[in-house]
Amino acid sequence: MSRIAIELPTLQNWTCHNCGGCCKQHAIFITDEERERIESQGWDSDQIGASQKDLVIEERSLTGKRTLRLAQEADGSCVFLDEKGLCRIHGKFGEPAKPLACRIYPYAFHPKGDTVAVSLRFSCPSVTENRGTPVRRQKKEIREIAELVVPEKATKFPAPAVIKRTKLHWDETLSIVNAIDQTLANDGASVGVKVLRALSWLDLIAQTNFQNIRGERIDELLEILTTAIEEELQELPELENPSSLAMKQFRLLAGQYARKDTFASADRSFKGRWKQLRAAFRLTSGSGLTPAFGNELGEVPFSTLEKSFGPLPEESEELLTRYFRVKVQGLHFCGPAFYNMSVVEGFQSLAIVLPTTLWIARWRASTNGRDQICHEDVREALQIVDHQHGYSEALGTWGARKRVSTLAQMGQIPKLIAWALK
Ligand code: SF4
Known part of the structure; x- marks a missing residue:
């Protein structure tokens, strides 16, 4: 894929502070491929103390679309969140092994002419608090994430x-x-x-x-x-x-x-x-x-x-x-x-x-x-x-x-x- 030109917000800082908030409030939708990868990682619901047997839930969205998501506990926490508030998949297999939705958050990418604009979700406390490194100094890392999700034809929208x-x-x-x-x-x-x-x-x-x-x-x-x-x-x-x-x-x-x-x-x-x-x-x-x-x-x-x-x-x-x-x-x-x-x-x-x-x-x-x-x-x-x-x-x-x-x-x-x- 050719390198995408990204446009970063001018006044936002962000670094993840591992509060685990996103793992408690968002449903993590995954692809069939990600489901296979997670299932091949050999997780056992009893071993990780999950309250339910199936770690991936298949269902229909409000619009009737078939969806797959990581199972959540009654309080909304992802079943892969450990007692220290950290991701088990990340801890055992590294960051790239996580579902894409988790890797991207709190960034969002949108076509903007011949570039792709980067925005952030203010549901993350580190974003609202403006904590961490200025986003404009993280161009390389953010572009790597963008390249995972932004379709090649994004600049043709x-x-x-x-x-x-x-x-x-x-x-x-x-x-x-x-x-x-x-x-x-x-x-x-x-x-x-x-x-x-x-x-x-x-x-x-x-x-x-x-x-x-x-x-x-x-x-x-x-x-x-x-x-x-x-x-x-x-x-x-x-x-x-x-x-x-x-x-x-x-x-x-x-x-x-x-x-x-x-x-x-x-x-x-x-x-x-x-x-x-x-x-x-x-x-x-x-x-x-x-x-x-x-x-x-x-x-x-x-x-x-x-x-x-x-x-x-x-x-x-x-x-x-x-x-x-x-x-x-x-x-x-x-x-x-x-x-x-x-x-x-x-x-x-x-x-x-x-x-x-x-x-x-x-x-x-x-x-x-x-x-x-x-x-x-x-x-x-x-x-x-x-x-x-x-x-x-x-x-x-x-x-x-x-x-x-x-x-x-x-x-x-x-x-x-x-x-x-x-
Ligand atoms: S809510 Fe934000 S700071 Fe907290 S774990 Fe998620 S990305 Fe990190």
Whole structure:
């Protein structure tokens, strides 16, 4: 294979600190080849203390696709995770013997014109904490991983649509993506203002007739729009609260993010499904108590989560700005990386991560008896949210997409952001 050109995020550090988190929260899907390799390694479930006989589980996904995954214990831990929190396969046979999904995590690779953009998953605590070596200094290692997974034809992929049914050339699409990144990079403004600015000029892009405006004229348009909106929006605007219909849609979406099911912990029995349905009813009504999702997000009054939980901690500003920039630079918010959404629709979904994260942070603080959020609440909430963003099948369904487009059409996304940052 010829060497792939990769593009790394500019402001992210990462080194694995062996917390074992990914081995507890993600279902590890494997290929038939990997199954054969693992089975030939001679593992015995009794010897490794696994609670189940089969170490590889074959089943059907929600969409009916046949899948193979490593078995998990009741708490979601991979059966190959040892008592010290380390991978048994890695320990006995070395890193290359592990399934590809484990070797890649937390990296994600997406076609970006004639390069492949590298993004990271913020479900990994070392990513959210920005711990380790700058990613841009790990080019050689990351390219080796990329070469294992990126198909040779990756640079032939078409650019994602800019808006539904409007496809531009890669350089034109990337001008828009780079302009989003520049809007987010502006250091003088808060993360809320930066996201609102990007949403605001993307709204105008969505109304542009690209039959007449192409090539360099797109750059001129972007320059005019971004400058005008930067001057107009200097601080968080005083917006009225989101409507009750918007709050209902938002709670259903946010509830989907908060549900940190792993394949093993998801209860598919009648009782489990009934519990899910009751949780959805509670999220729709928004009155009484929230459903409980694990120990971190307990039953608290919905009304509590509507109140202000104090200003966004300063460190959280940095974390959230870095999050949005890594996702945008890595094209981790549209196209094949994000349910094939257009740039505009994908950014609207990404923008909803902000109020969702802060709502879950309030929920966590409230569960712990606090009425102010701290940076740890925001960090943990972002880990929960990014675990699902772009990876949960439920968030890619027609219903979830409709919720985002309804919120966007009703002009409610900026109101949700302003409300969450109050
Ligand atoms: S969650 Fe991140 S830091 Fe923890 S073991 Fe996985 S890759 Fe390493």
